[in-house]
Amino acid sequence: MNRTGLLIALAVGAVVGAVFGIFPQLDLKIAALFYDPVTRRFPMQASHMAGIARNAAMWVTWAFALPALVSLALKIVRPRRPMLISPRVTLFLTLSIILTAGIISNAGFKTYWGRPRPVATAEFGGPWQFKAWWDPSGQCPHNCSFYSGEATTAFWTYAPAALAPPQWRPLAYAAATVFGLATGLLRMAFGGHYFTDVIFGGVAAFLIVWLLHGIYYRWLWSMQSDEEIDARLTGWFLACFNAAGALFRRLRDRVVRKTDA
DSSP: OHHHHHHHHHHHHHHHHHHHHHHHTHHHHHHHHHHHHHTOOOOOGGOOOHHHHHHHHHHHHHHHHHHHHHHHHHHHSSSSSSSSSSSHHHHHHHHHHHHIIIIIIIIIIIIHOOOOGGGGGGGGGGSEEEEEETTOOOOOSSSSSOOOOHHHHHHHHHHHHTSOOTTTTTHHHHOOOOOHHHHHHHHHHHTSHHHHHHHHHHHHHHHHHHHHHHHTTTSSTTSSOOOHHHHHHHHHHHHHHHHHHHHHHHHHHHHHHHOOO
């Protein structure tokens, strides 16, 4: 997660954004490669094996995140106990996948950016007008095309790749890139996303991972030990428990007083 990687991600986003912004029909031409005009459908939608591969990609991604999620969940339930894995790793992986797969993508862009999916555009038998990647004014009401949530989730594997031993890290980054592109290509074959949805999903995932890696490994928390981070989390969660307990007691006492009255 160095400056070179950041520059590459920004350059990819800038080039793809400019080219497909000037020539938005390129998205349609690429999507047409997966479309059968005779049957007027995307044939891959009927493939059972493709469906299994789609689900497997998400299972693989969440398997990488599961240890961190379990570690954080147990810390919340039992705040005085040390975390199962490194607190820094736990926070980095957990926050990055929540932001990448959840808040920024599915609760953010895909909810408010009204670009219709290929299967929903008129060129591929759908009811709505095609929109370029930069235009959020499409007719899609929710769960829209820009950008690909599943591809972005797959690209999140940049996060565990960033934690690989230095000698394996370039290979891990390459594997994460191939995995994200393959997942995105599968979504394109289903007619679920355009090429730009996949690329911008990858760029967004990299930027989120790069930023959080900087927070925990290069900037704000980089000088703190895992023991110090664990102690801070213990204090935070205990304070939350105490505040919740005090609120519960006040509400209980209020109900009791009203009942007695």
